[in-house]
Amino acid sequence: MTTNHESRSPSGRPSTGPSGAPDPSRITLRSPAELADALPYMLGFHPTDSLVMVAVHGEGGRFGGRLRVGIPTAHTEWEDTARQVAECLVRGSERRGDKPDGIVVFLCQDPRGAESGQRVMTRLRPLAQRLRVACGALDVPVLEALCLSGGRYWSYTCAESGCCPAEGTPLAAPGTSVMAAAATFAGLQVRGSLKEIEGRLMPTRGGAWAVEQEDALGRAAAALVPKILDGATREQVGAQTITLAKTLMRRLALAALAEGGRRADDRD
Incomplete structure (x- = not known):
């Protein structure tokens, strides 16, 4: 079986491209x-x-x-x-x-x-x-x-x-x-x-930082839920949410890379 791409190599090693060099995108799995x-x-x-x-x-x-x-x-x-x-x-x-x-x-x-x-x-x-x-x-x-x-x-x-x-x-x-x-x-x-x-995505438990996060989420929920239930403003909330998400994605894309694992998560 070949992973993701088209070719199959009978040798079980990386398939070769047109130049004869190994093509790392085509791998045969035989067992x-x-x-x-x-x-x-x-x-x-x-x-x-x-x-x-x-x-x-x-x-x-x-x-x-x-x-x-x-x-x-x-x-x-x-x-x-x-x-x-x-x-x-x-x-x-x-x-x-x-x-x-x-x-x-x-x-x-x-x-x-x-x-x-x-x-x-x-x-x-x-x-x-x-x-x-x-x-x-x-x-x-x-x-x-x-x-x-x-x-x-x-x-x-x-x-x-x-x-x-x-x-x-x-x-x-x-x-x-x-x-x-x-x-x-x-x-x-x-x-x-x-x-x-999953462990890295678990919410912070305890401490002043966690209390601040919980308070902020509570205030946001109190403000947003009535708007979401009101059909006239639901689309506005959706549009604002998408705008905020795109802004966050741009910030993450432009941020300097950190080491993997928990240190990178903490930096984000």
């Missing part, structure tokens, strides 16, 4: 291990507690649209979730004019407490099956379904006896794959895990 390694680069972060689906197009397996949702904790929600995410990805691709020829599914969840990665894989197997059925009902097969847990991966689609070890297969060390090399060359970064990103 579940390489698929698992590529996932953070496709999303820009390491997904945690996530159900990820990626559309695949054409004979060469070009990656298209992708979708990520949290894994429902209640098993009773799995069937509806599987149906909804399958329809969302397939119908969304159709609206863009290209129905997927297949889908790759990733179930990413780390062990909790004394639970093992193998136990996570077994517990999530019914969800993987529901996703396969939901995609099949839309005439789009699941080409591969992987569980990523505890630094290992398992394939739900492998039917060969003795092919996949029961304890799972270790994931490649970070930064050692062809995909990692191509991403580095292209300047792409994996910005930590989803949990780390």
